[in-house]
Amino acid sequence: MDAYALLIAATLNAGTVLALASLGLLINEKAGVLNLGAEGMMLCAAVAGFATVVHTGSDLLGFAAGMGAGALLAAIFGVLVIWLGTNQYATGLALSLFGAGFSAFAGINYVQEKLPERGHFAIPGLADIPLVGPALFEHHPMVYLTVAMCGALIWFLYKSRAGLVLRAVGESPDSAHALGYPVRRIRLAAVVVGGALCGLSGAYISVVYTPLWVEGMVAGKGWIALALTTFATWRPARVLLGAYLFGGVTMLQFHLQGAGVDVPSQMLTALPYLATIVVLALISRNPAWIRVNMPASLGKPFHPGS
Amino acid sequence: MTDFSKRSVIKMVALTAVAAAALVGCGKKEEAPKAEAPAAAPAKAEPLKVAFAYVGPVGDGGWTFAHDNARKALEKEFGDKIVTSFVENVPESADAERVIRDLAGQGNKIIFGTTFGYMEPMLKVAADLKDVKFEHATGYKQAENMRTYDSRTYEGAYMAGVIAGKMTKSNTLGVVASIPIPEVIRNINSFTLGAQSVNPKVKTKVVWVNEWFNPPKETEAATSLINGGADVLMQNTDSPAVLKTAEAKGKRAFGWDSDMTAYGPKAHLGSAVINWGPSYIKSVREVLEGKWTGGTGSWWGVKEGAIDFVSVAADVPEDAKKKLDEVKAGLKDGSFVIWKGPIMGQDGKEILAKDAVADDKFLSGVNFYVKGVDGKVPSGK
Numbered sequence: 306m307d308a309y310a311l312l313i314a315a316t317l318n319a320g321t322v323l324a325l326a327s328l329g330l331l332i333n334e335k336a337g338v339l340n341l342g343a344e345g346m347m348l349c350a351a352v353a354g355f356a357t358v359v360h361t362g363s364d365l366l367g368f369a370a371g372m373g374a375g376a377l378l379a380a381i382f383g384v385l386v387i388w389l390g391t392n393q394y395a396t397g398l399a400l401s402l403f404g405a406g407f408s409a410f411a412g413i414n415y416v417q418e419k420l421p422e423r424g425h426f427a428i429p430g431l432a433d434i435p436l437v438g439p440a441l442f443e444h445h446p447m448v449y450l451t452v453a454m455c456g457a458l459i460w461f462l463y464k465s466r467a468g469l470v471l472r473a474v475g476e477s478p479d480s481a482h483a484l485g486y487p488v489r490r491i492r493l494a495a496v497v498v499g500g501a502l503c504g505l506s507g508a509y510i511s512v513v514y515t516p517l518w519v520e521g522m523v524a525g526k527g528w529i530a531l532a533l534t535t536f537a538t539w540r541p542a543r544v545l546l547g548a549y550l551f552g553g554v555t556m557l558q559f560h561l562q563g564a565g566v567d568v569p570s571q572m573l574t575a576l577p578y579l580a581t582i583v584v585l586a587l588i589s590r591n592p593a594w595i596r597v598n599m600p601a602s603l604g605k606p607f608h609p610g611s
Numbered sequence: 612m613t614d615f616s617k618r619s620v621i622k623m624v625a626l627t628a629v630a631a632a633a634l635v636g637c638g639k640k641e642e643a644p645k646a647e648a649p650a651a652a653p654a655k656a657e658p659l660k661v662a663f664a665y666v667g668p669v670g671d672g673g674w675t676f677a678h679d680n681a682r683k684a685l686e687k688e689f690g691d692k693i694v695t696s697f698v699e700n701v702p703e704s705a706d707a708e709r710v711i712r713d714l715a716g717q718g719n720k721i722i723f724g725t726t727f728g729y730m731e732p733m734l735k736v737a738a739d740l741k742d743v744k745f746e747h748a749t750g751y752k753q754a755e756n757m758r759t760y761d762s763r764t765y766e767g768a769y770m771a772g773v774i775a776g777k778m779t780k781s782n783t784l785g786v787v788a789s790i791p792i793p794e795v796i797r798n799i800n801s802f803t804l805g806a807q808s809v810n811p812k813v814k815t816k817v818v819w820v821n822e823w824f825n826p827p828k829e830t831e832a833a834t835s836l837i838n839g840g841a842d843v844l845m846q847n848t849d850s851p852a853v854l855k856t857a858e859a860k861g862k863r864a865f866g867w868d869s870d871m872t873a874y875g876p877k878a879h880l881g882s883a884v885i886n887w888g889p890s891y892i893k894s895v896r897e898v899l900e901g902k903w904t905g906g907t908g909s910w911w912g913v914k915e916g917a918i919d920f921v922s923v924a925a926d927v928p929e930d931a932k933k934k935l936d937e938v939k940a941g942l943k944d945g946s947f948v949i950w951k952g953p954i955m956g957q958d959g960k961e962i963l964a965k966d967a968v969a970d971d972k973f974l975s976g977v978n979f980y981v982k983g984v985d986g987k988v989p990s991g992k
Contacts, residue, residue: 308838308839311838312835312838315831315834315835315838319827319831322827409668409670412670413670416670416672417672417873417874418873419873419874419875419876510827514827514830515826515827515829515830515852515855515856516855516859517826517850517851517852517855517874519668519670519671519672519826519850519851519852520667520668520669520670520671521667521668521700521824522826522827522850523827524822524824524825524826524827524828525825526827555828555831556831556834556835559818559831559832559834559835559836560835560838560839562817562818562819562835562986563785563816563817563818563835563836563838563839563841563985563986564839565816565985565986565987566986567986567987569989570791570818570819570821570989571791571819571821571989573819574819574820574821
């Protein structure tokens with residue numbers, strides 16, 4: 306039974322990395338901007354976070370540096386696509402390539418660095434409950450913060466006035482503009498916040514999840530996070546569910562391999578992708594729902610007065 | 612200038628800047644010739660141009676890092692007689708052929724390809740460009756101007772196994788494996804055989820990630836092995852993530868390909884390292900002296916100085932260290948052979964009879980687990 310508790314624990318941890326980045330991208334996309342640069346932002350944030358922790362010894366500063374790096378790159382992306390009207394797909398891809406190369410360059414001197422010792426996290430009292438404790442209450446605070454962030458995002462998008470404005474900008478920028486909202490500034494803010502969350506995810510990978518820096522270490526998590534927003538039909542709760550599902554099936558397939566189950570490992574490796582697509586496709590199989598949830602002007606540039 | 616055209620100019624400048632930065636970021640890096648070398652000496656013979664195609668980043672801390680260290684050793688050995696360059700992150704796909712052809716077009720006279728997946732692309736280019744010499748790591752196909760080289764990584768795996776067998780308390784070892792090819796399966800088996808030589812109760816659990824380099828996934832695989840009861844981990848992947856995971860969870864692990872002590876000083880039990888230097892130096896010397904011949908393969912191990920086991924942890928007991936030294940010395944003078952019968956398969960059936968020694972052909976086709984490894988080889992057989 307302990308093995309299952311540990312499996313759940315590992316699932317939550319693996320899902321957190323994806324959920325953080327994916328929720329950030331969701332904010333982008335709800336405002337109508339598609340940023341394919343997630344992978345690049347996460348890599349730059351990973352090296353920024355790692356380097357900061359090496360020099361200061363503070364995880365918090367590391368996370369802040371990661372968020373800063375993500376936000377900065379996102380801001381550059383935002384100015385390019387929102388004010389200068391460059392193609393969102395091409396600019397995002399360029400950002401991804403740039404981030405991969407630049408992070409490798411900036412991180413050359415950190416390849417063999419190590420991070421200071423860190424303590425073990427546990428919630429007093431709750432962590433001592435058998436099975437449930439090790440499964441749910443011995444995590445890094447970021448794991449709980451991500452869940453809280455998802456709740457906050459749901460409230461923001463669907464209950465707050467500011468969230469309504471953000472969605473309006475993503476659905477019909479022309480109407481929002483006609484109502485007097487500064488569409489481009491709102492989009493830029495969404496892009497920057499989204500970039501900061503991607504950055505937080507990148508820093509979490511290099512500081513906590515796989516605490517080291519090697520070139521290209523995000524290894525595709527950014528792309529998976531991008532795909533998750535779509536498969537989750539742009540609903541925050543489903544993004545979180547999808548992230549845990551992907552993390553869970555990844556861990557489960559390793560667990561099955563370790564237990565000697567007779568399924569080809571190549572098949573098992575594909576399982577997380579398949580399972581996530583199937584489950585999310587089943588949840589959101591109603592085409593009307595997809596139309597309702599997909600930001601109508603996603604990926605389309607907006608020129609006021611045109 | 613109207614507002615519109617001003618905007619499009621800014622846009623163009625900005626895009627060009629981004630594109631240029633991206634190109635610089637993922638482009639080819641050419642090592643500058645050594646500073647002390649004269650900038651232009653027309654009387655001197657042109658230096659031999661030597662190129663490397665790497666599958667991963669130089670900063671992976673493992674496989675590619677080891678190759679690049681050997682490239683640096685090459686420059687040190689031959690000084691201004693050669694110029695080396697490399698391209699990193701060359702995918703094992705059609706792109707590899709383009710990169711290798713490009714390297715030849717730039718005047719490189721000998722090109723090393725450092726991963727199994729370059730076999731077909733290199734063979735194709737070699738057939739077209741007869742005056743360029745090609746060397747392919749870990750492959751088995753050769754041509755008149757292409758030969759293969761490899762290192763007996765399984766010797767390092769066996770030595771790691773000797774330490775692992777002594778250090779495990781749960782008698783469960785874990786291996787994070789990459790791609791199910793004979794080389795990797797052989798390493799898992801050799802690791803297990805090494806452990807069994809000092810501790811017959813040992814069992815090995817294997818988890819395949821089906822990639823050479825994916826640190827988060829390697830972390831997840833290592834976590835799942837530890838959750839499953841393994842307390843000493845080995846990996847045949849290219850990053851230090853497994854060692855790092857063991858460090859975080861208070862378990863033990865090894866460095867692979869390069870010395871990885873720095874990544875997990877508490878968890879690190881020792882590193883099975885590859886030294887490609889002697890092999891590269893021999894090849895380049897042969898080219899310089901006009902003695903290079905294609906169509907052959909070399910497979911070097913401890914004996915030739917290509918494999919070593921280094922940085923053994925301080926808390927490894929003396930008897931284990933002694934055993935390790937015996938194995939190393941035996942491999943060096945040829946008195947000890949790892950793949951010597953009796954060796955049993957998983958089902959307990961004899962694969963190698965008593966005192967039978969496996970030849971290289973047998974070793975290059977290992978597609979089974981030995982007794983003591985859990986699970987099935989994911990070859991679909």
